[in-house]
Amino acid sequence: MWPDQRVMQMLGIDLPIIQAPMAGAGLSDLAVAVAEAGGLGSLPCALLTPDQLRNQLGIFRQKTTRPININFFCHEAPAPDGEREAAWQRRLAPYYRELGLDPEAPATASNRAPFDDAFCDMVEELRPEVVSFHFGLPEGALLDRVAATGARILSSATTVDEARWLEDRGCHAIIAQGYEAGGHRGMFRTDTVATQIGTLSLVPQVVDAVRVPVIAAGGIADGRGIAAAFMLGASAVQIGTAYLFTPEATIAEPHRRALAAGSDRETALTNVFTGRPARGIVNRIMREVGPIAPEAPQFPLAGGALAPLRSASEPEGSEDFMSLWSGQSAGLSRAMPAGDLTRNLADQALELLVRGPNR
Incomplete structure (x- = not known):
């Protein structure tokens, strides 16, 4: 049919x-x-x-x-750009200090x-x-x-x-x-x-x-x-x-909560989580650093410096530093x-x- x-x-x-x-x-x-x-x-x-x-x-x-x-x-794997990656670390340093992390610690490699x-x-x-x-x-x-x-x-x-x-x-x-x-x-x-x-x-x-x-x-x-x-x-x-x-679905609980409020939450294209444009629900890091951050390293290197911030905040239930991927029609979806x-x-x-x- x-x-x-x-x-x-x-x-x-x-x-x-x-x-x-x-x-x-x-x-x-x-x-x-x-x-x-x-x-x-x-x-x-x-x-x-x-x-x-x-x-x-x-x-x-x-x-x-x-x-x-x-x-x-x-x-394609990006060419190393130490200066750009260092600038990205400096841009995120205030958040590291807020969470009691060392802003000089080497960034985690993307997987x-x-x-x-x-x-x-x-x-x-x-x-x-x-x-x-x-x-x-x-x-x-x-x-x-x-x-x-x-x-x-x-x-x-x-x-x-x-x-x-x-x-x-x-x-x-x-x-x-x-x-x-x-x-x-x-x-x-x-x-x-x-x-x-x-x-x-x-x-x-x-x-x-x-x-x-x-x-x-x-x-x-x-x-x-x-x-x-x-x-x-x-x-x-x-x-x-x-x-x-x-x-x-294997997403984290803060992500589920954000999706459940989808009709009340805006989405935007952002590069702050990976270095490539991707659509997600707007959260703190997207508002304050992006949504498109020119200093973000090339894909997928941008994510390495954000990983410690997510690891430190997510156990407390925070969505501030995690990618909340979502399309524009989340408000039409129902749990089942x-x-x-x-x-x-x-x-x-x-x-x-x-x-x-x-x-």
Whole structure:
């Protein structure tokens, strides 16, 4: 009954709903729940080691025979810039002193790992049905190895130019990530946040520009958003923030409280947590240092200096120094198990698509 079934047929799923792979926010339990409900469960790997990936995928395979999407970042390691990192430490020094920490202590190294030979070995060993990327695609030799496994390859585009670039390099479907989306912007052929556009405008333009199916992402949190995405020409949707309200999500309690107040809290794009623009709920560090801080080191180095501040304040229930990733539609989300959420979203969307909004 879905008007476009290309993504469902391509990925072997029953519902055109992909759980966004949100690093640090969900692992195999979330992916299993979504998969068993008929959607595509996703396993974010940017914060995992290859051995942790093997373990999490093993848990998934033990609990379900459904397809899995494993997701990787494709950023390049930044060149060392001691002066910029020192300036960032100085900018954060007052907060260190406030919390009784040593502002001269060396910054913690970031553990956000890009796709590399070791992860590619895991793809070849574990044979996931779907492999998705953020910040573009890996270099050609690695991408060829992924394609040789038979995996379907997805990646995020935030512009029409990026979508065409991804299609030219063999992506089987394009995730059109609108400005409303929570977490990191997938932008990789531009670094100008000011020109990023919303889902309502981006999706139909990408649909018109590429031949492969398009997956809409950004600000979609209920059946109305899914139905609208199909009316714009999308073949599926990717949903993130709504799944943060589920018990399977692995976010911290201050993050849950902030999301629960989503209709009363603003979100903004910020680079203070990692060095790349990402959308989250505005908190103290974003207001006082950002939201866009020109002195923040390149991704992912900015996060190292913030880690001690979060570690010292979060046990007291503070959200001041933690990333509260969220899209702009958190106020539409409701707490429920991930499987129920997946089925409810699909039912709501189908009713709108079949009967229309006013019947």
